[in-house]
Amino acid sequence: MSGDDIKHGNEPGPELDEPEAAAAVKGGAADEMSRRGFLGLSFTALPVVGLASGAVRAAAAVRLPARPAPARLPAGDLTVILNVNGRERQLRIDPRTSLLDALREQLALPGTKKGCDHGQCGACTVLVDDRRVLSCLLLAAMVQGRRVTTVEGLARDGELHPLQAAFLEHDAFQCGYCTPGQIVSAVGLLHEGCPADAAGIGEQMSGNLCRCGAYPNIVAAIAAARKGKPG
């Protein structure tokens, strides 16, 4: 930090190769548009289908209130370079932006889930320098120069990570919302040294809650991956 630049804080980072940076951001945005676009169209289509059915018209009387638009932080005054899943991404962010929101809203990586947003559920677990941490309690600005790995970065050359394969094999989820956090947390646990017994695995996975209660299968999947086999 130099001079009295505390208002904006950060030094300009190393220059990125511009075309690559632009491509990285553009590619991500395109991925997001296709996925979001598809979901948006699906939901738009639903009422049209529903009008044909009296049952659905009746149900419309008790429909949920319209969801507010997702809160968007104002475009920021901080430039950060994040290394996410092996790619460097340059972002302009508001200093308040959490790593979780930067991943989901700006880098088009919605695999990392927002559960409680208070560090109590583990759905937002990512790896920073191979250690499992909670992306909702990190500001994006705090991880500059560190390696961030999300659930999207676990598969290699089209092959699922052994823990992803083990979760499928053991049916280690129901609704799936906590699953990316469970898997990334378990990858971190394998790095740390995973206990062999179910109680030990339970203790070491206590930061990841599953409201469906899929714990027995989650523990079985991790125990299997620990032994180096998905099944």
Add this chain to the structure above:
Amino acid sequence: MKPFSYAHAEDPQEAAGRVARHPRAMFLAGGTTLVDLLRLEVEAPDTLVDINALPLGRIEPLPNGGVRIGALVRNSDLANDPTIRRRYPVLSEALLSGASPQLRNMATLGGNLMQRTRCSYFRDPGYACNKRQPGAGCAALAGYHRMHAVLGTSDRCIATHPSDMAVALAALDAVVRTVRPEGGGRAIALTDFHVGYGEDPARESVLTHGELIVAVELPAVPWFARSCYLKVRDRASFEFALAAAAVALDLEGAEGGSEGRIRAARVALGGVGTKPWRSAEAERALAGGPPSETAFRAAADAAMREARPRRDNAFKVELAKRTLVRALHTAARKSL
């Protein structure tokens, strides 16, 4: 979250100066308490000084045989350090009983000492809280206060200090080292570092604005290897203490049996006090006596004599006593 400006600091003195120059500035370390409270708008600094790049991440031997722990050492690294596990097991056990693996990978030594209470009325700006807004009153007094403190309370605040680690450090005669914005620094005994919430709820430690924790030092005491931490809580893991005990015993003769004699003891309690609660009363009761159930029970009675329970938390008095007795038995059985 209220807007703030964000800056990195690379030198402890520079960081202290940065914060000192802005009355509403705060240090940012692991973020596990602060980012949460920013989002709740319980904390609203106008400036954050990120200190994660400071060179304070090492655990080093001291010339006097003690250990110096840098303020940015993460809770998981401290808990798993071989020296800490062997010479100060109570500290390792306390750390591993706190939070979750992800939070322990983030949380720092200094940040753990500075963490705010988990009192739900403090965390919700919709309720009156003397800690958030001096003079506003305390919603916990008439509210649901099962988790609240029974020692060091007042009619202004009954919040519980949330840290496990600090309870172990209180038992281990730890010393906090600081750097002050005007230059120089202080050495503060851990037991003098926190200010019980009951007296002036808004003030939680003796640090002045801009003063930065740089390290915690542990003394070279061989019998601190005979120490342990016992935490009792509502669920098996990832929960704050209802009651906890950090103990260390200096035994002579018939080690591990009830025929020996206790030369000295260290006792601190968690989950029941408005600060990490070192109990000189329990230590006096134990010194010179046998490591027996009767002696342990007498020490527990002494530790809780000043307890002032309220409607929902009276169970904590007996629970804390039993927790302490069991921790003392566990420590007495340990061989060095």
